[in-house]
Amino acid sequence: MKYVDEYRDQELAKTIAGAIAIEADPEKSYHFMEFCGGHTHAIFRHGVQDLMPQNVHFVHGPGCPVCVLPISRLDDAVELAERHGVILCTYGDMMRVPGTKQRSLIRAKADGADVRMVYSTLDALKIARENPERQVVFFAIGFETTTPPTAVAIKTAQAEGFKNFSVFCNHVLTPAAISHILESPEVRELGIVKIDGFLGPSHVSSVIGSQPYEFFAEEFQKPVVIAGFEPLDVMQSILMLIRQVNEDRHEVENEYTRVVTEEGNLKAQALVSEVFELRKTFDWRGLGTVPYSALRIRDAYADFDAEKRFELSVKASRQVKSCECPSILRGVKKPTDCKLFGTVCTPQNPIGSCMVSSEGACAAYWTYGRFREPKLLEAAE
């Protein structure tokens, strides 16, 4: 397959792996956080770690939109579908995430709620157009990549005068999350999480550009290499990070030049700032309350804001206590450190969000990498 196979080529992989082996200093250990779940997935799906020296470690970050959504917001979505009788349109992964008391959208659907899986905001608009007598809510989640399409949907709905379409907005921002991790006590003071550099987001950066990362590189003295989602992109970026660490540099470098520019997609940025504004705070699963880390719909588009159209009750949302998703999302623990991993919690019967989403670290460990954990397999059987 053109433009894909080139980035999975075994010979090139061997060449880069050879360079990494030569340049990685055996006296040092390198810990790089891949922010995005897309990178975590690529690393495991293609077996990238098998080509890395022992002293290069991947620290999995929180960049999985399904994983970081707090249970309270998921409970709100279930309430919209069940109590307010709307047609709730959602991306597929969100369906299986268990909320309070393990209640998920897929269970609500089985009990009669009208929950529909969509591939894009356009599908949700189409459903609204075809069901003028029903209220249709799009359950919007995701980082900067998925925000512009939501903005387009809201603007289209306004232009066409929709009275039955609204958006339950949960869009979050990458730079705020990275800052929060770097400022956390685990990284700054306690040294529990060692981070020597970042594999920067690829799709997110195609929208926001490489510029927003300059701040971390400078302020926290951490190198950032914006990396594509293909395995050779990841390997090349690791090599670039190793070189920066070895040379004591901390710059923003862009490996994904075929897509990402310094300034990003200005048209998409303009569209987003026209429709959305910053929330003062937002709760993240794992990171807790993070200031200015999420978006809400501006007043000019309030008619399309599901939070304003429907009165959502205040709930006592609760997640399973022993689930380590929050620590895993901060890079403090690995999936294999969780007692539930692979025993109670599997992709077939997920307890936490990290096991549900295809971008979640637990799902990647279990689905692609569990052969590396013989003890765990015995415990699971």
Place this chain on the structure above:
Amino acid sequence: MSANDPSLAVTTSSVRGAVDMTHGAGGRAMAELIRDIFQRHLANEFLAQANDAALLGTVCGRLVMATDAHVISPLFFPGGDIGALAVHGTINDVAMMGARPLWLSASFILEEGFPLAELERIVVSMAFAAREAGVPVVTGDTKVVEKGKGDGVFISATAVGVLADGTDISGSNARPGDAILVSGTMGDHGVAILSKREHLDFETEIISDSQALHDLVAAMLGSVPGIRVLRDPTRGGLSATLNEIAQQSKVGMVIREAAVPVKPEVAAACELLGLDPLNVANEGKLIAICVAQDAKTLLAEIRAHPMGRDAAIIGEVVTDQHALVRMKTRLGGMRVVDWIAGEQLPRIC
């Protein structure tokens, strides 16, 4: 020639209108429906007996029986429709035992309001598929449900076949050292359905691989009678089927990503949709496991058959107490090939 020859789509009978409740009520309307659509197109000596059950001949050998329900959406898709699929899918279940399929039965659950012309199109296609396979539909049934209680047409089919002495094929027969083969490209059917369902227009139309495999199986057994395992990777695709066999046989498997045949257009569509071709359904492909010494002979035999030109040896059976299926990736790493969690593509067959 394919079972989905477009000329078959032309309605040839005087049947007009739509299914209504009288078509399932046992009266004249039902008798006419059976006569004008089912008996007319599926015509054979067994249906002509016109009794409540078909009287079949004497069979020498062990009997094999399989049943299969079909609820696919959409009913018509590139490369097939629910009628042909019901014939192929059910025959294949019997064929995967190494048996020769003899007879089929089919039950139709029709939704009130379903156009009779479309029903006829489905039955014509089913009749063509059955004739092409040489396996007649010897008995059937029709029921009608109220509008909103079904989705056009559901078909439940059963096949009976006979097994030659000495053939011993089972999912529990795989042994460490055995070779794993596939008869062709993976994921065609699922991607064809999804692209139709989601109105995704790709430059090249992706066609379902729906076909009956018993003739291929007979040729394979002719050349390697000791085939240990046969299975068609339908729902859940190659991943689910290999995992099923690994668990049943209590063995592990190692396959090579680069050896698994996938059409470039299917790979591209999967990439776009976030699917793994290994998890996507097939309706006209099989997995075969045999002792390593026979692998090349078997591969040559499959490739010599028109249904197996893209066949490949994809890996081997290994000892593994955890019964994991692993894959050497194209990149040179290793990963697990897992069962798919949840439902990737509902109503695929």
